[in-house]
Amino acid sequence: MWLEAEGFVDRVRMWWSSYSFSGTLSFVLPGKLKALKTDLKKWNVEEFGNTENKRKLLMQQLQSLEERELLGDLSSEEWEKKKVAVDDLEKITLMEEISWRQKSRVLLLKEGDKGTNFFHHMANFHR
Numbered sequence: 001m002w003l004e005a006e007g008f009v010d011r012v013r014m015w016w017s018s019y020s021f022s023g024t025l026s027f028v029l030p031g032k033l034k035a036l037k038t039d040l041k042k043w044n045v046e047e048f049g050n051t052e053n054k055r056k057l058l059m060q061q062l063q064s065l066e067e068r069e070l071l072g073d074l075s076s077e078e079w080e081k082k083k084v085a086v087d088d089l090e091k092i093t094l095m096e097e098i099s100w101r102q103k104s105r106v107l108l109l110k111e112g113d114k115g116t117n118f119f120h121h122m123a124n125f126h127r
Contacts, residue, residue: 001098015039051092058089
């Protein structure tokens with residue numbers, strides 16, 4: 001999701017080079033990673049915020065504009081607002097989809113396949 005954000009890689013490079021820790025590499029690396037984690041968390045909230053709330057607000061805005069469109073009262077300015085809202089909704093939906101896909105991969109890596117343990121036991125039993 002973050003890689004889709006414009007300028008993300010450059011921002012991480014800038015943050016990484018701005019951190020200054022002294023000592024051995026085994027001390028410097030964890031310090032830089034911890035500082036980067038803090039900056040990434042803050043940036044994530046600023047950049048993406050609560051996508052679910054944003055999506056709900058956009059849906060309400062679109063519904064209102066579509067109701068006005070059905071009545072024939074949609075001005076050219078409101079037509080542009082509708083186009084922007086549709087584009088923003090598509091972006092937010094894509095970001096949510098990417099986020100859920102990433103979370104599912106993390107869960108699979110963390111918990112593994114439920115049948116894997118059984119097959120390992122069977123393979124070791126047959127040795």
